[in-house]
Amino acid sequence: MPKLYYTPGACSLSPHIALREADLPFELVQVDLAEKKLKNGDSFLSVNPKGYVPALVLDNGQLLTEGAIIVQWIADQKPERNLAPRQSTPERYKLQEWLHFIATELHKGFGPINNPKTNDEAKQFFKNRLLSRFEFLNRSLEGRKYLVGDTFTVADGYAYYTLRNLRKLDASVIEKSPDLKAYFERLGERSGVRAALQAEGLS
Ligand SMILES: N[C@@H](CCC(=O)N[C@@H](CS)C(=O)NCC(=O)O)C(=O)O
Numbered sequence: 001m002p003k004l005y006y007t008p009g010a011c012s013l014s015p016h017i018a019l020r021e022a023d024l025p026f027e028l029v030q031v032d033l034a035e036k037k038l039k040n041g042d043s044f045l046s047v048n049p050k051g052y053v054p055a056l057v058l059d060n061g062q063l064l065t066e067g068a069i070i071v072q073w074i075a076d077q078k079p080e081r082n083l084a085p086r087q088s089t090p091e092r093y094k095l096q097e098w099l100h101f102i103a104t105e106l107h108k109g110f111g112p113i114n115n116p117k118t119n120d121e122a123k124q125f126f127k128n129r130l131l132s133r134f135e136f137l138n139r140s141l142e143g144r145k146y147l148v149g150d151t152f153t154v155a156d157g158y159a160y161y162t163l164r165n166l167r168k169l170d171a172s173v174i175e176k177s178p179d180l181k182a183y184f185e186r187l188g189e190r191s192g193v194r195a196a197l198q199a200e201g202l203s
Pocket residue numbers: 010011012033051052053054065066067068103
């Protein structure tokens with residue numbers, strides 16, 4: 001079965017949620033990111049030379065990296081779970097647009113804010129920019145339950161991870177955005193999300 005290399009609470013939570021939502025069998029392998037080691041002492045770099053999670057090793061030994069791609073592989077294993085629109089459809093490109101936005105604007109937008117080397121003025125600049133991206137997410141959710149179509153997709157699982165980070169950065173942002181708050185709570189109630197949080201010791 002595929003092996004998901006993860007670190008509790010890191011962005012590997014997104015493919016972890018996708019695996020649970022797809023109801024696919026998988027093995028979780030915990031990574032110490034600071035040491036780049038697995039629990040048994042093996043080097044993580046010999047699994048993923050990029051040195052970061054998530055990484056998924058398939059049954060045939062192929063290594064898949066980059067969260068936005070891994071979740072699409074997972075969704076495509078179980079099309080009947082509707083975790084992603086069919087390949088080559090306009091809706092699939094919409095999903096990819098969201099996944100790329102979440103990866104590059106939301107997820108990676110936290111990096112400079114959390115970097116101890118960033119000074120306060122620069123931190124404020126990066127925070128304002130990131131909050132404007134979350135404001136776009138908030139506006140996009142007006143009258144909608146999920147980002148693509150009417151049902152949960154892997155883009156929602158990835159967005160959930162970034163909203164956990166936003167809550168840590170500034171909980172008031174979600175509190176004062178009713179659509180974002182309802183979305184975050186709706187996702188948090190899903191059994192796949194809860195199971196992933198519990199398995200990572202986060203619930
Ligand atoms: N481009 C990667 C970035 C993944 C990433 O940022 N992983 C973080 C955890 S959320 C990590 O493992 N950082 C450790 C490091 O960069 O050394 C993706 O989109 O999947």
